[in-house]
């Protein structure tokens with residue numbers, strides 16, 4: 001019996017989590033769920049969106065599966081997702097982007113994996129607000145030490161990239177490639193312009209690649225060129241490894257290649273813990289409407305089953321999802337040519353079709 005922390009999240013989270021949990025349970029794998037609340041509902045009950053017992057539960061079980069959680073804009077609480085990554089040391093964001101026949105996409109055959117560094121880069125949160133005295137001090141310091149002039153009315157974000165975090169993520173990408181029989185790792189950067197941050201990332205990536213020579217191919221791409229290449233010939237790429245910001249942007253580009261956010265799963269992983277989730281957010285406007293696509297959430301359950309070494313169950317569930325999508329009958333609105341297509345089914349009904357297919361085989 002596996003033990004997994006289950007966080008339904010908010011917005012559309014609870015409804016897709018419920019459907020996805022039933023799909024995973026239908027594989028026959030025995031999982032004892034520790035269901036805990038984070039986000040809006042936890043805020044109401046406990047006065048914090050991320051109560052300590054949620055972290056304790058993940059630390060105990062080592063594996064969590066979560067629905068999306070809303071981040072209020074301006075005020076309210078800071079992102080629970082970011083807090084989870086920090087508190088659990090989840091330095092790798094892993095996102096497979098695979099085309100399933102039947103999905104509305106102009107790029108059939110795409111099968112890419114994006115591995116994004118989660119802890120540093122411009123997302124480190126080191127920011128200097130325009131007009132603050134500390135910002136002025138920084139501007140003066142930069143002028144005195146380098147002679148560079150930053151306009152006085154600037155806001156500043158710092159982009160730290162370290163040898164240790166770069167090595168950790170590139171190593172993780174190569175290990176992933178080997179374990180999953182992938183052929184190539186591409187490091188993505190802008191080293192030609194940002195020599196001391198992206199340049200360092202690239203230098204470390206090249207060093208790490210040397211120890212995998214003959215086992216996994218390695219190459220690098222400048223991020224703007226990468227965007228064009230992914231649109232023109234995505235089939236030439238396999239595993240991409242990127243610093244935080246480019247990882248975020250390229251992830252959405254790849255989601256677009258395979259048919260949108262609704263079908264893309266993901267995981268945030270560290271040395272000790274793994275948290276699986278869909279790529280999309282909590283889409284509050286669809287909350288409680290039994291409308292949205294549960295595929296990203298269910299596919300993140302497939303990733304979780306593989307993490308738990310339940311490979312046969314994972315394959316069976318993935319095949320069931322794939323055949324329901326291919327058939328195109330019991331699928332949600334976003335698989336249809338227009339969003340108001342009357343033949344679209346609800347979240348629950350799509351889940352039931354997947355379970356039916358799973359039990360048939």
Ligand code: NAD
Nearest residue numbers: 068069070071072081261262279280281282283292293334
């Ligand atoms: P979103 O992904 O929630 O929704 C954007 C649009 O994508 C929706 O309006 C909808 O049209 C479509 N969409 C999303 N999921 C879908 C699904 N399963 N099926 C069909 N269509 C779907 O992005 P957003 O509106 O930018 O974010 C809403 C909230 O979610 C924000 O508070 C954001 O911070 C949060 N968020 C959370 C996570 C997470 O928990 N990991 C990730 C991203 C965003």
